[in-house]
Amino acid sequence: xxxxxxxxxxxxxxxxxxxxxxxxxxxxxxxxxxxxxxxxxxxxxxxxxxxxxxxxxxxxxxxxxxxxxxxxxxxxxxxxxxxxxxxxxxxxxxxxxxxxxxxxxxxxxxxxxxxxxxxxxxxxxxxxxxxxxxxxxxxxxxxxxxxxxxxxxxxxxxxxxxxxxxxxxxxxxxxxxxxxxxxxxxxxxxxxxxxxxxxxxxxxxxxxxxxxxxxxxxxxxxxxxxxxxxxxxxxxxxxxxxxxxxxxxxxxxxxxxxxxxxxxxxxxxxxxxxxxxxxxxxxxxxxxxxxxx
Amino acid sequence: xxxxxxxxxxxxxxxxxxxxxxxxxxxxxxxxxxxxxxxxxxxxxxxxxxxxxxxxxxxxxxxxxxxxxxxxxxxxxxxxxxxxxxxxxxxxxxxxxxxxxxxxxxxxxxxxxxxxxxxxxxxxxxxxxxxxxxxxxxxxxxxxxxxxxxxxxxxxxxxxxxxxxxxxxxxxxxxxxxxxxxxxxxxxxxxxxxxxxxxxxxxxxxxxxxxxxxxxxxxxxxxxxxxxxxxxxxxxxxxxxxxxxxxxxxxxxxxxxxxxxxxxxxxxxxxxxxxxxxxxxxxxxxxxxxxxxxxxxxxxxxxxxxxxxxxxxxxxxxxxxxxxxxxxxxxxxxxxxxxxxxxxxxxxxxxxxxxxxxxxxxxxxxxx
Numbered sequence: 001x002x003x004x005x006x007x008x009x010x011x012x013x014x015x016x017x018x019x020x021x022x023x024x025x026x027x028x029x030x031x032x033x034x035x036x037x038x039x040x041x042x043x044x045x046x047x048x049x050x051x052x053x054x055x056x057x058x059x060x061x062x063x064x065x066x067x068x069x070x071x072x073x074x075x076x077x078x079x080x081x082x083x084x085x086x087x088x089x090x091x092x093x094x095x096x097x098x099x100x101x102x103x104x105x106x107x108x109x110x111x112x113x114x115x116x117x118x119x120x121x122x123x124x125x126x127x128x129x130x131x132x133x134x135x136x137x138x139x140x141x142x143x144x145x146x147x148x149x150x151x152x153x154x155x156x157x158x159x160x161x162x163x164x165x166x167x168x169x170x171x172x173x174x175x176x177x178x179x180x181x182x183x184x185x186x187x188x189x190x191x192x193x194x195x196x197x198x199x200x201x202x203x204x205x206x207x208x209x210x211x212x213x214x215x216x217x218x219x220x221x222x223x224x225x226x227x228x229x230x231x232x233x234x235x236x237x238x239x240x241x242x243x244x245x246x247x248x249x250x251x252x253x254x255x256x257x258x259x260x261x262x263x264x265x266x267x268x269x270x271x272x273x274x275x276x277x278x279x280x281x282x283x284x285x286x287x288x289x290x291x292x293x
Numbered sequence: 294x295x296x297x298x299x300x301x302x303x304x305x306x307x308x309x310x311x312x313x314x315x316x317x318x319x320x321x322x323x324x325x326x327x328x329x330x331x332x333x334x335x336x337x338x339x340x341x342x343x344x345x346x347x348x349x350x351x352x353x354x355x356x357x358x359x360x361x362x363x364x365x366x367x368x369x370x371x372x373x374x375x376x377x378x379x380x381x382x383x384x385x386x387x388x389x390x391x392x393x394x395x396x397x398x399x400x401x402x403x404x405x406x407x408x409x410x411x412x413x414x415x416x417x418x419x420x421x422x423x424x425x426x427x428x429x430x431x432x433x434x435x436x437x438x439x440x441x442x443x444x445x446x447x448x449x450x451x452x453x454x455x456x457x458x459x460x461x462x463x464x465x466x467x468x469x470x471x472x473x474x475x476x477x478x479x480x481x482x483x484x485x486x487x488x489x490x491x492x493x494x495x496x497x498x499x500x501x502x503x504x505x506x507x508x509x510x511x512x513x514x515x516x517x518x519x520x521x522x523x524x525x526x527x528x529x530x531x532x533x534x535x536x537x538x539x540x541x542x543x544x545x546x547x548x549x550x551x552x553x554x555x556x557x558x559x560x561x562x563x564x565x566x567x568x569x570x571x572x573x574x575x576x577x578x579x580x581x582x583x584x585x586x587x588x589x590x591x592x593x594x595x596x597x598x599x600x601x602x603x604x605x606x607x608x609x610x611x612x613x614x615x616x617x618x619x620x621x622x623x624x625x626x627x628x629x630x631x632x633x634x635x636x637x638x639x640x641x642x643x644x645x646x647x648x649x650x651x652x653x654x655x656x657x658x659x660x661x
Binding site for chain 2: 188192
């Protein structure tokens, strides 16, 4: 790899400055502030704070609402990830087999990734609206069958579907790239050995995809914890009755609706540690995965 | 019985025609080598037999059954790929036994058969390794074993030796021929290496630009090349070509510089016909001038150890001579060339086809 060297270090510093400034202002500063708040009791309207040590954490961890938020976050993360990865794998395999029209599919499947989470949420709000579209019809046939604004598990299903839909595109790109990096002659050899397409998928393509599966699993789980805010906010607002109060959303609602800055700060520290742990797992294992020659 | 009959086969990708009107019958148990430069369609033809490429024109029959619309697994062919195409996540044993596993053979039988096959190609001690831990030659053996274990009717080889070093290549060449003799399947072997073709083949098929130039035993192809193309492709160093015109008496050819080469009576060109005279470097001998010897100008010589390759020119046409004797000529010196009369190949100047093609002995005729 070519590297540029600067004779005077101040040029390098100058070139780095904008990026460092952005990271500092938007990441390190707020993070440091959050750490500080997590250990103090902050007054909602400003005007001083008191050092309270781990009291904020003790309060959160003994709060049943917090644990139900953790539970639904895990359900959401695992279900949305599994659904998104499963769907994208199937779609990628179809595109890889170059069935008719695969070029159009390829473009269409990448699009959702370019759509902002609130827009996805809004779209799904129409789709799952009990009074409009397909579900209004369902509800006329069997009244009250579908209403995510009233029935908790239906609200959870709704955000899972929306979140999975948004993540399909990202996983799809990686799966397709991984599938296309499997030499065609391997598939051909398996075809000569008598394996039908489905058998080849199970015996050949899936095992060779394991590094990609692992990578995407970690990325998708991490994303589900942090990137789900927009979807929850537009689709359910955390309700009904906190049924979809994901960790990231609870931070927002506790902090900015409930004015519990300190509690929200402590929650965000917990979430930050969780994401850092996942990132660590990813760097530690994904980078060293078995690579086949 | 697995005779392969290819009838007027052709291949087009979209509007690009890359192969046309290929007809060839490969007899049961025969070892046929398809030889040609890269891009001549030889691998495509092999893959059409295997079922990995659609047959867009004509038909291919294996053992009397037309296979145009059959899946690869239904054709009873096994294939050895150029890059071996071993399954990287499976052990050697799993690689070799995969076809049997797919076919649903019970595990005990399968393992016994894998062990026996591995033994026959000398892989017993590597059965638990992954392909990534093997050398090129060992991978090649795994690919062979994977093909053998299915006891195929037809064995297809797609340039299987091109990734090996020279010494291993010769060794594997013998191995392939040995295995062919042992299992008595019909083998089709694709290569661009004429030495592989000459040494392995019962019959050679020389292809060029998607058509067959010649079909014959290695000897026939070498002794009676059907066209300028085949003549230039087979033989190393390559055949010399001298353009000339047939005399009015039709018994000799006058070269551009006025020298004449007598023709044997079997060749019947038209008077005044433009021809290409082909002379193999190893059939030419260096001789004193005069007495009917062809005069040529010496340019330089290459040392081969066993002999020398002399580069000369007749007018502006390069001529090379392979000789065991070591002369020290000076550049520009005129030297005489002699050759037996039957070493003269005559090709039509325009079409490049051999003139006495149809006077060939019966055995040389295409059996297709």
